[in-house]
Amino acid sequence: MKAIRYNDYGAPDVLRYQEIEKPIPEDKEILIKVKSASVNPLDWHMMRGRPLFMRVSTGLSKPKHNGLGADVSGVVESVGAGVTKFSPGDEVFGDVFETGLGSLAEFAKTREDKLVLKPKELSFDEAAAVPVAAITALQGLRDTGRIQSGQSVLVNGASGGVGSFAVQIAKSFGAQVTGVCSTRNLKLIESIGADHAIDYTKEDFANKEDKYDLIFDAVGNRSVPDLAKALKLNGRCVIAGFTNMSRLMHHIFRGAWESKTSSKWVGLMPTAHMEQKDLEFLADLLAANKVHSVIDRVYPLEKAAEAIEYLETGHARGKVVIQIS
Ligand SMILES: NC(=O)c1ccc[n+]([C@@H]2O[C@H](COP(=O)([O-])OP(=O)(O)OC[C@H]3O[C@@H](n4cnc5c(N)ncnc54)[C@H](OP(=O)(O)O)[C@@H]3O)[C@@H](O)[C@H]2O)c1
Structure with a gap:
């Protein structure tokens, strides 16, 4: 599959659009065919390894994990044996940060408690803008x-x-x-x-x-x-x-x-934590039209470096979305 990978900390030109192995979901995990992702300041902090203290957990001289992107929306491709809430074909959105494999990829995996069903009223781009x-x-x-x-x-x-x-x-x-x-x-x-x-x-x-x-x-x-x-x-x-x-x-x-x-x-505030009940709460607000995703720009996966560069200016208007074709 195609994915964004980085092997060194640095400016957006460390990001590579390359062919890698498709992930395999473990017991409680779900493999998602990614439709859209969105980027957050977290992603450019991870890419740059800055502020430096974060490298204690992300890797001192090089990133421990090579994938980028937390927010995801897509369709469940397959599920691990211990997954009870989702089945292949479900449209979902949520967060894949903890796996370190990233959502800037054609496929991403995450634990089932980091996802919720995508309301039909929402597009994949709108849903991917939500989580973080x-x-x-x-x-x-x-x-x-x-x-x-x-x-x-x-x-x-x-x-x-x-x-x-x-x-x-x-x-x-x-x-x-x-x-x-x-x-x-x-x-x-x-x-x-x-x-x-x-x-x-x-x-x-x-x-x-x-x-x-x-x-x-x-x-x-x-x-x-x-x-x-x-x-x-x-x-x-x-x-x-x-x-x-x-x-x-x-x-x-x-x-x-x-x-x-x-x-x-x-x-x-403490670092935000991806609680399934909070994702459900937000999904209800979005489905009821009480909250909308404000989307500034949409980039294709191969231009993820440009998307991050734009976000780094600190002047995005709402969210920057990455579409995976
Ligand atoms: N604690 C947590 O768990 C957590 C989680 C997520 C994000 N964050 C942090 O929250 C912050 C915001 O994230 P984000 O995704 O919203 O970033 P963002 O989308 O990059 O924020 C950009 C916005 O900031 C506005 N802005 C820039 N300078 C401003 C100023 N002096 N006064 C008022 N507005 C200004 C810009 O408006 P103009 O173009 O009009 O200037 C722009 O619309 C980041 O620092 C991020 O690291 C923390």
């Missing part, structure tokens, strides 16, 4: 952010992969949502349901009079004092985005101090 980005938004808002109906919620980075889902998921929880984006994306975030939009090239949300019950930060570029300034008393700020190591350390330590010494909580 929407699970991050859902778990950040609901579990770390403790979102409640009627709250005022600010989403920083509202036009990106995670942010575009965060705006819609926060609306589905009954929140009043303000999205922060650049000028060219104002209409986009209003079209997906944001009640208000702030253009970060013209206004600083930290210096406005409006204060929020919950901030979901999908960029990770702001200081803790700035984030805290924009919160109401007892407000919470969930940081999902990563910009660099010194910002990350600031978010961890200054956030812990802010949370201990004031009524506001500012901190990182």
Whole structure:
């Protein structure tokens, strides 16, 4: 089968489109004929081996696993003997990250608890856009952010992969949502349901009079004092985005101090984990038309390096999808 592989860390030109062996599903695993995949910042971090601390688990000088891509949608090709929930021919979507073989391939495999049935209403591209980005938004808002109906919620980075889902998921929880984006994306975030939009090239949300019950930060570029300034008393700020190591350390330590010494909580969300019940929850929201995948660009598999290069600019509008023909 054709797949994207990389043997060294580096820029997108380390990615090779090549012929490799088709994976074989083990006991609890499912082999998927991939229709679409989507890319996330996670993929270019894996490709570059950056930040360096991640190499403790991904391989010190070379990647331990050579496949790339977590998000997948496709058709079940075959199943291991211990699989009970899926059969060949089922249309599914989910996550293949843990196998290390990647979704940027004609076939991918994963455990059955990392997949759900794809609602008929969704295209394969729309379904592939969902897993990592929407699970991050859902778990950040609901579990770390403790979102409640009627709250005022600010989403920083509202036009990106995670942010575009965060705006819609926060609306589905009954929140009043303000999205922060650049000028060219104002209409986009209003079209997906944001009640208000702030253009970060013209206004600083930290210096406005409006204060929020919950901030979901999908960029990770702001200081803790700035984030805290924009919160109401007892407000919470969930940081999902990563910009660099010194910002990350600031978010961890200054956030812990802010949370201990004031009524506001500012901190990182834990790494999103692919829970089947959460994928099912999202599948229902998508099938009910309450949430849509915002797709920016679609690339063929052989151009995956270009897709990652585009995502690395940090200015994608929604998700970048890879189609496997
Ligand atoms: N904690 C976790 O488990 C987890 C999981 C997934 C992702 N993440 C992290 O979450 C972050 C977002 O991921 P993503 O998939 O949404 O990335 P993305 O799609 O690459 O985000 C791009 C978006 O960020 C916006 N943006 C860039 N600079 C901005 C600024 N200064 N203010 C407001 N918006 C800005 C861009 O809007 P403009 O073009 O308008 O500037 C663009 O729409 C990444 O750092 C990623 O590593 C964390």
